[in-house]
Amino acid sequence: MDYPTYPYGQQAPWGAPPMPGGPVPGTFQPAPGAPVPYPPPANVRPLPPIVEQPFEPVLECRALSKRFGATTALGAVTLTVPRGRVVGLLGPNGSGKTTLIKLAAGLLQPTDGVVLVRGAAPGRSTKAIVSYLPERPYFAASMKVSETLRFFEDFYADFDRRLAEDMLARLSVPVNAQMASLSKGTKEKVQLVLVMARHAALYLLDEPIGGVDPATRDYILDTIIANYHRDSTILLSTHLVADVERVLDEFIFLQYGTMVMHAPTEQMRAQFGMSLDDYFRGAFRC
Numbered sequence: 001m002d003y004p005t006y007p008y009g010q011q012a013p014w015g016a017p018p019m020p021g022g023p024v025p026g027t028f029q030p031a032p033g034a035p036v037p038y039p040p041p042a043n044v045r046p047l048p049p050i051v052e053q054p055f056e057p058v059l060e061c062r063a064l065s066k067r068f069g070a071t072t073a074l075g076a077v078t079l080t081v082p083r084g085r086v087v088g089l090l091g092p093n094g095s096g097k098t099t100l101i102k103l104a105a106g107l108l109q110p111t112d113g114v115v116l117v118r119g120a121a122p123g124r125s126t127k128a129i130v131s132y133l134p135e136r137p138y139f140a141a142s143m144k145v146s147e148t149l150r151f152f153e154d155f156y157a158d159f160d161r162r163l164a165e166d167m168l169a170r171l172s173v174p175v176n177a178q179m180a181s182l183s184k185g186t187k188e189k190v191q192l193v194l195v196m197a198r199h200a201a202l203y204l205l206d207e208p209i210g211g212v213d214p215a216t217r218d219y220i221l222d223t224i225i226a227n228y229h230r231d232s233t234i235l236l237s238t239h240l241v242a243d244v245e246r247v248l249d250e251f252i253f254l255q256y257g258t259m260v261m262h263a264p265t266e267q268m269r270a271q272f273g274m275s276l277d278d279y280f281r282g283a284f285r286c
Contacts, residue, residue: 057116058083058202058233059104064113066099073099075257076113081250083201084230088244088265089237090280091254097237098135100254101204104235105132117202128157131200135207137187141180145173145190152194164197167223185212192220196227203234209243217243242277251276253283 059081066074074096081087089097102108103115106122117126139148145168152159168175171189179187192208208224209217217240225247228234238244245265253260260283268276 056083057081058118059235060114060116060119061100062114062116064100064103064115065111066096066103066108067111072257074103077254077257077259078113079252079259079262081233081235083233085249086225086228086234086236086247088241088248088251088276089235089254090239090241090251090276091260092239094256095254096257097254098206099257101132101206101235101237104202105130105204107132129201131195131198131203133191133195133203133205133208135210137179137184137191139179139187139191141178143179144175145177145179145182146175148179148190148194149175152197156198158199159194160197160199163227164193167193167197167227171219171223185216188212189216189220192223196224199229199232201232203228203232203236205234205236207238208236209238209240214243221247241280242275245276248276253280255283 057080059079061077061079064074064077065072077096077100089100091097099108103110104117104122106126115122117130120126122130139151143151149161149164152164153161165175168190171193173182173186173189173193179190182190188208188210189212192205195203195205205224209220212220221244224234224236236244236248248265250262250264251268252262265276268274268279272279274282
């Protein structure tokens, strides 16, 4: 017997032959040879229609460019990043990763084009929903770790101090230590914790694992993934592709300020049969 097929989400008409395996539990199926009832019995409710969730871009760039004098740091980049994604912003040093992140954070103004965060140009309103991790430490050396917690608690309404203290404890960071007494890697851990303890819509992380030893990188990446909200989006820049590949849903490759590729991570493996790191090493070989 040939079984008909119907478009996904569409009900088969009444009286259509059953699919292999018999009727679906809880649905009406007439007995063999019985007349097909029309309209269907009153006690049989039709299946609800499948409603596609609207595409909600968290970050959008339209022909976005940034020049510093005669040097083009970013050239006509167009991309859209939806919510609920961990996106790797990948490329060699000098490819425009930090420039793109600073434009999205509102720290730089575009030379040409548009950058939007939830449909708005970066400004006061977007700073309330964007959590930004710069590539360099910025707290005063005399501050204690506990004082940085108080600073973020006063400044950001969405900061979760209890979550921050828990992450610091798991990373073995002493809260009573002065920033000046901490190693470069530990300072970066503190700043990462502060950023990830916010309930933001968009996390902009500029080289979050660049200054820590390889043994700590996996722990930091696990901390990032475990503590961000699934309706939020993380844009994570790095040139350490092998370390971050396992946590990425999508990737964006930049080179010389130009977007080379933007695709789901699985597409690289399915289409080209190689990892992101293999592609990166081949495409950006010196």
